[in-house]
Amino acid sequence: MITFCARPAEYPIAMPDQAFKTGPTVNRRAPKSLMWRKVIVFSLALVLAAWATTEMYYVLNVSGVTVLEKVLLGVFSLNISWIAYAFVSSTIGFLAAMAGLFAASKSTTSNATQMIAGRTVVVFPIYNEDVERVFATVESTAESLANAPGRFECFILSDTNDPEIALREEAAFERLRSRMTPGTLVHYRRRTMNLHRKAGNIRDFITRWGGRYDYMIVFDADSFMERDTLIELARRMDASPATGLIQTIPQLVGGRTLFARTQQFAAALYGPVLGSGLAWWAQNEGNFWGHNAILRISALANAAGLPEIPGRAPFGGSILSHDFVEAALLRRAGWNVQIAPKLGGSYEQGPPSIIDLSIRDRRWCQGNMQHMAVLLKTRGLTFTSRMHLIIGIFSYLASPLWLLFITVGMLLSLQNMFLTPAYFGETAALFPSWPVIDSERSLHLFTATMAILFAPKLYGLIYGLASPRWRRTVGPAKTAMGVVAETLISVLLAPVMMVEQTTAVYRVFTGRDGGWNPQARESNEYTLSDTFRHHAPAIVLGVVLTVSAFAISPIFAAWLAPATIGMLLAATLSYWTGRTKSGEFALRMNLLESPEERDPPQSYLDSVASRPAYQDLPAPSLASLFSDRNLRNRRTHVVDTHWPLAHSEVHAPLAIARARANRVSTIGEYITALEPKEKLALLNSPGDLDAVIDQYDARALDFATGTT
Numbered sequence: 081m082i083t084f085c086a087r088p089a090e091y092p093i094a095m096p097d098q099a100f101k102t103g104p105t106v107n108r109r110a111p112k113s114l115m116w117r118k119v120i121v122f123s124l125a126l127v128l129a130a131w132a133t134t135e136m137y138y139v140l141n142v143s144g145v146t147v148l149e150k151v152l153l154g155v156f157s158l159n160i161s162w163i164a165y166a167f168v169s170s171t172i173g174f175l176a177a178m179a180g181l182f183a184a185s186k187s188t189t190s191n192a193t194q195m196i197a198g199r200t201v202v203v204f205p206i207y208n209e210d211v212e213r214v215f216a217t218v219e220s221t222a223e224s225l226a227n228a229p230g231r232f233e234c235f236i237l238s239d240t241n242d243p244e245i246a247l248r249e250e251a252a253f254e255r256l257r258s259r260m261t262p263g264t265l266v267h268y269r270r271r272t273m274n275l276h277r278k279a280g281n282i283r284d285f286i287t288r289w290g291g292r293y294d295y296m297i298v299f300d301a302d303s304f305m306e307r308d309t310l311i312e313l314a315r316r317m318d319a320s321p322a323t324g325l326i327q328t329i330p331q332l333v334g335g336r337t338l339f340a341r342t343q344q345f346a347a348a349l350y351g352p353v354l355g356s357g358l359a360w361w362a363q364n365e366g367n368f369w370g371h372n373a374i375l376r377i378s379a380l381a382n383a384a385g386l387p388e389i390p391g392r393a394p395f396g397g398s399i400l401s402h403d404f405v406e407a408a409l410l411r412r413a414g415w416n417v418q419i420a421p422k423l424g425g426s427y428e429q430g431p432p433s434i435i436d437l438s439i440r441d442r443r444w445c446q447g448n449m450q451h452m453a454v455l456l457k458t459r460g461l462t463f464t465s466r467m468h469l470i471i472g473i474f475s476y477l478a479s480p481l482w483l484l485f486i487t488v489g490m491l492l493s494l495q496n497m498f499l500t501p502a503y504f505g506e507t508a509a510l511f512p513s514w515p516v517i518d519s520e521r522s523l524h525l526f527t528a529t530m531a532i533l534f535a536p537k538l539y540g541l542i543y544g545l546a547s548p549r550w551r552r553t554v555g556p557a558k559t560a561m562g563v564v565a566e567t568l569i570s571v572l573l574a575p576v577m578m579v580e581q582t583t584a585v586y587r588v589f590t591g592r593d594g595g596w597n598p599q600a601r602e603s604n605e606y607t608l609s610d611t612f613r614h615h616a617p618a619i620v621l622g623v624v625l626t627v628s629a630f631a632i633s634p635i636f637a638a639w640l641a642p643a644t645i646g647m648l649l650a651a652t653l654s655y656w657t658g659r660t661k662s663g664e665f666a667l668r669m670n671l672l673e674s675p676e677e678r679d680p681p682q683s684y685l686d687s688v689a690s691r692p693a694y695q696d697l698p699a700p701s702l703a704s705l706f707s708d709r710n711l712r713n714r715r716t717h718v719v720d721t722h723w724p725l726a727h728s729e730v731h732a733p734l735a736i737a738r739a740r741a742n743r744v745s746t747i748g749e750y751i752t753a754l755e756p757k758e759k760l761a762l763l764n765s766p767g768d769l770d771a772v773i774d775q776y777d778a779r780a781l782d783f784a785t786g787t788t
Contacts (some may be wrong), residue, residue: 086253086718087267091291092377095283098409099389100457108778110115111322111416113363118464121168122360122583128164128532132158132525139522148495152488155481160529162478162756165471170350173357174539180422181546196230198294200374205281206249208241209301213687215252218266219259220686224307226261230314235289238270243702244761245302246270250718251699259693264288269720271765273731278370279386279402288722290377291556301373305773306425306685313374313423324379324415325407328426329355330372333428333676333684338662339437341672342569343430345562349550350540352774357388359419365411365464369404372426376415380406383413393593394446401447406470408465412458416434427681433658434573435606435614438580441476444582446593448472479581486643490625493632537567552677557671557726565671572653575646579618608655615650622647699729702759706747706773709764716766734768741772750776 136156140149202221218234225232234255240246253268260266271284282298295317297310303583304369305328313326329351332344358367368375389396399405407417431437440552451469455461462533542548544559554562612619626644629637637644646653656662666672676684700711725731744750749773754762762769 081324087269087720088265088292089288089449090288092288093286093290093381095287095290095384097600098383099493100387100454101459102639103522106147111364112463113365115192117361118467121172122165122467125168128168129157129161130631132160132304134528135525135528139525145210146492148488148492151427152485152492155485156670158480159478159481159485162474162481163529163533167535169357169361170353170536170539171357173353173355174536175542176356176462177352177421177543178546180352181548183419185437187479194315195227196311196314196320196622196694197233198314199292200233200295200310201289201295202232202234202299202310203237203285204234204281204299204301205237205239206301206493208242208245209240209280210387211248211252211697212691215249215256215694216690217299217687219256219690219693220683221299221310222264222266222687223261224683226264228311230311230522232310232314233265233267233293236266236268236270237280237281237285237286239274240270241274241757241760243756243763244699245759246763247701248699250414251697252694254699254714255694258554259336268718270764272720272723272761273725275724276388277396277400278332279399279406283385284724286377290381292363293377293500295374296377296380297374299638300369300428302429303330303372303685304427304429304681305372306681306683309423309425316420317684318376320416322414322416323365323367323372323418324376324383324410324413325417326370327366327407328423329375329419330369330426330428330432331424331674333427333678333681334688335432335677336660336663337432337783338569338666338672339434339573339657340430340432341663341666342566342657344676345566345672345674346540346570347430348676349544349559349563349566350536351537353536353543354421355421359421360462362419362468363419364416366407366417366463366467368403368410368417369772372428377417379410379413383415384409389450389457391592394588395450395453399447399450399454400443401472404448404451408454408458408461408469408768411462411465411710412460419629424774425681425683427676427684430778434580434654435611435658437577438584438614442584442587443582445476445581446588448476449585453737474604476581476585476590478775480585481576483582486640487624490628490632490640492634494628534567537563549675553675554673558673561670562672562674568658571642572646572649573657575622575643576615576618576650576653578643579615579647579650580619583617596746603719605659606655608651608699611655611658612651615654618647620648691743702751702754702763703748705769706751706776712766712770712773719764719766721765731761734765738772739767743777745779747773 094343124610133153133156136153140153145153171590202225204214204218218236225234232385236249238246240249240250249268249270256266256439269285271281274280276283286296295314296453297305297313299305309328316326317323332347333353335341335344338603374705386399386402386409388398391397411417451473455466455469488755496771539559541563543558543562544554550559606614622644624636625650629640700708700715705711705715723731737754740758741750742752744753751759762772
């Protein structure tokens with residue numbers, strides 16, 4: 081007999097909202113981080129940024145600094161500070177990653193036979209996802225843990241609000257139940273009300289079943305994790321009672337388009353360098369990226385219940401980038417938040433195209449901009465946690481700042497060409513103060529800036545050439561060719577992404593909610609007209625900048641070409657890099673190969689192998705449910721009928737669905753009249769669904785017997 085059920089008995093624990101202005105409740109057991117590491121990173125970054133800003137000042141201050149030049153200098157100082165931090169962190173990360181390559185022990189596990197004391201649940205938060213892919217991953221993950229040295233369960237946490245996908249999920253769960261090894265525990269819950277999005281999904285689980293488990297490993301819908309990695313994460317939590325969260329550094333896998341394979345190559349080669357740098361200076365005050373991590377449930381419940389930000393979206397409301405804030409609140413309460421750069425076996429799948437990445441980025445951008453309010457309102461956050469939030473904010477503000485830098489620089493050049501100067505100072509002077517720059521110093525500064533900008537790619541190349549795994553699977557020549565190809569592609573796409581992220585920031589600051597759309601996991605193969613329509617702003621900006629640059633001089637146009645060419649070709653590049661054929665072409669040319677592509681992880685292979693079992697699922701339609709009571713009875717044990725409503729509160733879609741039954745005479749008309757939200761509400765309330773059907777059956781009986 082298979083010990084398998086839709087949901088176990090509830091074991092609730094409280095997860096109260098954390099007040100922004102309440103001071104920290106410190107866990108005294110938590111060891112401190114080494115402050116000198118942070119001092120080194122940020123001091124070196126500030127020194128480098130100060131030097132570059134000073135050089136820029138001397139570049140501009142040949143005959144006095146004008147107002148526009150002061151603006152240019154200010155924007156440059158912000159941009160170079162961001163680049164300087166990335167350079168210093170990646171330099172330290174490179175040294176740490178290289179030291180790791182030559183370390184004596186490279187094993188990701190400690191004691192494979194030691195029993196894990198804590199009970200671990202692997203949760204799969206999903207939202208209108210491809211059922212075939214998700215349930216195949218759940219099956220392969222659960223099966224891999226069947227004989228693990230500890231107690232592991234899997235729990236699918238659905239927030240799906242598409243009624244057709246909801247019915248497919250129920251059918252997939254039935255299929256999953258029939259395929260599992262006896263003794264394997266997998267549960268399924270679909271929320272009746274999608275309150276507070278993903279953070280609310282997790283919170284609903286904790287407040288209803290959190291007391292059943294000690295640790296929670298969070299997957300994303302496109303996550304894959306090796307069995308040994310899952311076990312090691314639980315074992316590390318067992319061994320460290322002061323640790324509240326351990327974040328792995330996921331590698332990308334399964335990319336098929338050129339864009340996805342480029343990201344996959346970059347993550348595999350540069351990711352260990354960047355991740356090692358972040359882990360080195362953050363230490364016990366790391367960050368959380370929302371998935372591929374393990375959390376101590378009691379710590380999360382007691383310290384990281386997220387309040388709403390006052391005001392409307394996009395700045396107010398539910399916190400979209402909840403993960404950064406949860407990590408900060410955990411650390412505020414004294415829990416260790418660790419990043420594990422040397423722990424392999426953690427994977428995810430990246431967006432297949434620029435358009436899909438941009439759709440996801442709108443939500444992330446909005447969430448990161450909300451962190452401004454978190455920084456202003458929240459007391460007790462550590463310096464490191466605040467730096468994580470600031471870094472997240474600047475990861476999006478950097479794009480509009482660079483665009484502003486280009487724009488101001490062009491305005492200065494156009495002013496020199498066409499406008500009458502009016503740069504007389506307060507004292508009497510015979511000639512105006514013309515905006516002149518030091519060309520030689522400017523060239524030196526440009527060279528230095530490019531050097532620190534591209535240094536992480538050089539570090540990645542050296543790391544790849546030194547790594548035994550890269551040498552064994554990809555080889556030195558293909559690694560070097562891949563770096564060249566990735567650099568060229570990233571240079572072309574960087575201006576396009578700059579416009580995309582600038583647009584996302586603009587949308588937030590003009591009050592437009594980015595929403596919460598399901599993420600594309602496979603290539604959508606957008607048409608050329610789709611890509612031209614999406615990238616019209618980038619193309620128009622590229623035309624304006626190109627015309628303005630040629631108006632100044634052909635030399636200036638050539639200097640700006642690395643930015644403008646990418647903008648002008650935005651639609652073509654997006655269309656070409658987002659197609660599977662382009663990825664296959666690169667593969668035939670032996671470009672952008674990564675170890676994960678040559679030697680795919682077992683967790684990914686097992687998931688792909690399980691997908692055919694979930695194709696052609698016999699999912700019932702709403703109409704078939706109305707006509708077949710047996711179908712309705714079969715799904716009652718799957719449906720979660722928990723409605724988080726106040727005593728006198730009414731769920732509007734469900735109430736409207738009930739009311740429509742009084743307005744429409746036949747079941748066919750009734751189903752056609754229902755809105756998707758109303759259909760879902762009926763699916764989530766079997767009792768109301770039966771009541772509506774009984775109402776129509778009673779009408780039919782009255783009509784047949786002549787009763788009025």
